Amino acid sequence: xxxxxxxxxxxxxxxxxxxxxxxxxxxxxxxxxxxxxxxxxxxxxxxxxxxxxxxxxxxxxxxxxxxxxxxxxxxxxxxxxxxxxxxxxxxxxxxxxxxxxxxxxxxxxxxxxxxxxxxxxxxxxxxxxxxxxxxxxxxxxxxxxxxxxxxxxxxxxxxxxxxxxxxxxxxxxxxxxxxxxxxxxxxxxxxxxxxxxxxxxxxxxxxxxxxxxxxxxxxxxxxxxxxxxxxxxxxxxxxxxxx
Amino acid sequence: xxxxxxxxxxxxxxxxxxxxxxxxxxxxxxxxxxxxxxxxxxxxxxxxxxxxxxxxxxxxxxxxxxxxxxxxxxxxxxxxxxxxxxxxxxxxxxxxxxxxxxxxxxxxxxxxxxxxxxxxxxxxxxxxxxxxxxxxxxxxxxxxxxxxxxxxxxxxxxxxxxxxxxxxxxxxxxxxxxxxxxxxxxxxxxxxxxxxxxxxxxxxxxxxxxxxxxxxxxxxxxxxxxxxxxxxxxxxxxxxxxx
Numbered sequence: 248x249x250x251x252x253x254x255x256x257x258x259x260x261x262x263x264x265x266x267x268x269x270x271x272x273x274x275x276x277x278x279x280x281x282x283x284x285x286x287x288x289x290x291x292x293x294x295x296x297x298x299x300x301x302x303x304x305x306x307x308x309x310x311x312x313x314x315x316x317x318x319x320x321x322x323x324x325x326x327x328x329x330x331x332x333x334x335x336x337x338x339x340x341x342x343x344x345x346x347x348x349x350x351x352x353x354x355x356x357x358x359x360x361x362x363x364x365x366x367x368x369x370x371x372x373x374x375x376x377x378x379x380x381x382x383x384x385x386x387x388x389x390x391x392x393x394x395x396x397x398x399x400x401x402x403x404x405x406x407x408x409x410x411x412x413x414x415x416x417x418x419x420x421x422x423x424x425x426x427x428x429x430x431x432x433x434x435x436x437x438x439x440x441x442x443x444x445x446x447x448x449x450x451x452x453x454x455x456x457x458x459x460x461x462x463x464x465x466x467x468x469x470x471x472x473x474x475x476x477x478x479x480x481x482x483x484x485x486x487x488x489x490x
Numbered sequence: 491x492x493x494x495x496x497x498x499x500x501x502x503x504x505x506x507x508x509x510x511x512x513x514x515x516x517x518x519x520x521x522x523x524x525x526x527x528x529x530x531x532x533x534x535x536x537x538x539x540x541x542x543x544x545x546x547x548x549x550x551x552x553x554x555x556x557x558x559x560x561x562x563x564x565x566x567x568x569x570x571x572x573x574x575x576x577x578x579x580x581x582x583x584x585x586x587x588x589x590x591x592x593x594x595x596x597x598x599x600x601x602x603x604x605x606x607x608x609x610x611x612x613x614x615x616x617x618x619x620x621x622x623x624x625x626x627x628x629x630x631x632x633x634x635x636x637x638x639x640x641x642x643x644x645x646x647x648x649x650x651x652x653x654x655x656x657x658x659x660x661x662x663x664x665x666x667x668x669x670x671x672x673x674x675x676x677x678x679x680x681x682x683x684x685x686x687x688x689x690x691x692x693x694x695x696x697x698x699x700x701x702x703x704x705x706x707x708x709x710x711x712x713x714x715x716x717x718x719x720x721x722x723x724x725x726x727x728x729x730x731x732x733x
Contacts, residue, residue: 258612303613333612369501369576370546370617 251319252342253278253309253326258333260373260481265297265307274298274334278309281329285322286315293348295355295488296438301480303374305358306337308488310348346490354418356434356487357443359478361451364427375428376447376482382454384424390453391420393464394433394446402466402474403449405441413439432486441477448475494562495585496521496552496569501576503616503724508540508550517541517577521552524572528565529558536591538598538731539681544723546617548601549580551731553591589733597661599677599730600686602721604694607670618671619690619725625697627667633696634663636707637676637689645709645717646692648684656682675729684720691718 255278263271267279275292282290294309317325323339330336362375363382394417401413421432431447449466452458452475465472498521506514510522518535525533537552560568566582573579605618606625637660644656664675674690692709695701695718708715 256612332615335609335612366578366580369499369578372575
């Protein structure tokens, strides 16, 4: 049995998320459907992790087992010609039998985009969270640095997950601004359900003065204080998966 | 009666074009519907010109007459809160009674984007024409310069127009490249139906060697030679309207 690895990107706007579900168009479902057509076999696609409805990926990794003799290059071409244009396969290659897109992940990088201007251009509105407030940049930057290292992120997990061990290590954070456009970057060895969006939602509340600074550290200690809301999905990008 | 001028932008992907029609969602239709709700009067929106289904605008101008006393600023805010996010009003202001968005136009600038790489990212595929060929950049640049000045563009008009006088003056052309991304710019005192897309379609045929260089000049002289096909709508942007 061959083991094939795909590197792909997608605009999540029109999908119900990565995971195949009974109803609606999912990224996994679209790719599996097309692969089954190309390979004439059942395909079970494993990704580095799910992304929610409306979340984008600039770099997602998946793998699947295949019996077919079609070259990886030709599978990629066939996929790109049959998939909707909002999913593109950047690379396909044969990998060792034991490569597993989820279990072998070393770390993942997510980016989150916000836009502060009064008016959001129609050409970026599907890729940013519109936050029309004044934000204290240096307060947010300082707050973000508290995230670095191993912490229990239990307070940054949305309901609907069955994960028990909520400790994760954040190895890198970034916060850049360019005009009204702000970009958060978080790299970790793993992410809980809606963790990035809950972190960003909390950072915005600190940045606009609704929460005192130190709220992130307080939540990481498990204090009984409020976190921010889940930031909307369209600002979130799975940016890189590292093996 | 007040005369109000709007400056707006739109992502044309999900519209049947600027013009209101019996069926489907048009940019004109959406804005008129919302204005009628805000102003409690019938509204007839005049634009600098129509754009076709799938064509975008970074800067479109329109005007309409109103009896209401609501300030231009408040009309803009109400429009942006009620319109779909792929249409944004950048500015609204009261102008002189005789301002007419179409008749007063001095010139218009269109840009057309093409992408030459093998793989088009899902984040740009709605805004470029994918042209996966080698193109001769300097041949296209030279060919474009033949467009400058007054010419009869009859050969660059698609069927479906009743325009008799097909002379137009192109005052500016540009052709820039940045990696696999190429941008055409054309400024003229007026454009015929699908003129930009027919020019770009022809330039691409010259650039890939299917037509000899000199084809544009030949078509402008009225020679009986083939023009290129109409380039697809998603690469086209109305970029500026000058009064």
